[in-house]
Amino acid sequence: MGKEKTIAAGSFWHEMFQLGVYKRSQGKVARQVTFAVLAITFALAAWRLWDFLIAYPEAYRYTLPSVVLLAGLWLSYRVVNYARFADFLIAVEAEMNKVSWPTRTELYRSALVVIFVIFFLATLLFGFDVVWQFVFKEVLRIVK
Numbered sequence: 001m002g003k004e005k006t007i008a009a010g011s012f013w014h015e016m017f018q019l020g021v022y023k024r025s026q027g028k029v030a031r032q033v034t035f036a037v038l039a040i041t042f043a044l045a046a047w048r049l050w051d052f053l054i055a056y057p058e059a060y061r062y063t064l065p066s067v068v069l070l071a072g073l074w075l076s077y078r079v080v081n082y083a084r085f086a087d088f089l090i091a092v093e094a095e096m097n098k099v100s101w102p103t104r105t106e107l108y109r110s111a112l113v114v115i116f117v118i119f120f121l122a123t124l125l126f127g128f129d130v131v132w133q134f135v136f137k138e139v140l141r142i143v144k
Contacts, residue, residue: 022081027090031080034089038079042072 046069053061079085102110 018078018081020081022083022086023090027086027093030089030093030096031086035076035080038076039073042069042076045072 046065049068050061050065053064080089
């Protein structure tokens with residue numbers, strides 16, 4: 001059991017420092033979107049770190065966020081090419097391709113139905129609220 005963990009850990013770190021792309025032609029959209037979200041997250045983290053370090057010397061203020069950004073971009077690139085995670089993203093994209101997406105008119109009609117039902121239920125609940133408020137005020141008036 002311990003040997004398997006060592007091999008798996010070694011494999012993970014080995015894959016993190018490779019340059020190749022795992023199954024290059026599969027799951028492109030899912031990988032690109034995942035990479036973009038991770039890269040934007042690291043860019044925002046670097047920007048917030050840069051903003052936080054405003055009182056520090058410029059060497060720290062520019063070096064640390066740059067290191068965070070570059071390490072985050074590399075990690076984002078490697079994570080989407082890590083074999084197990086890339087296989088997951090490939091499977092996600094395959095399942096998304098199987099979904100039957102509604103047409104624009106179906107989406108429009110469904111949205112109208114949802115909006116109508118929401119307003120109808122809001123009006124109905126408002127009516128119940130007004131009726132019960134009236135009932136309770138009359139009960140309190142009679143009890144006093």
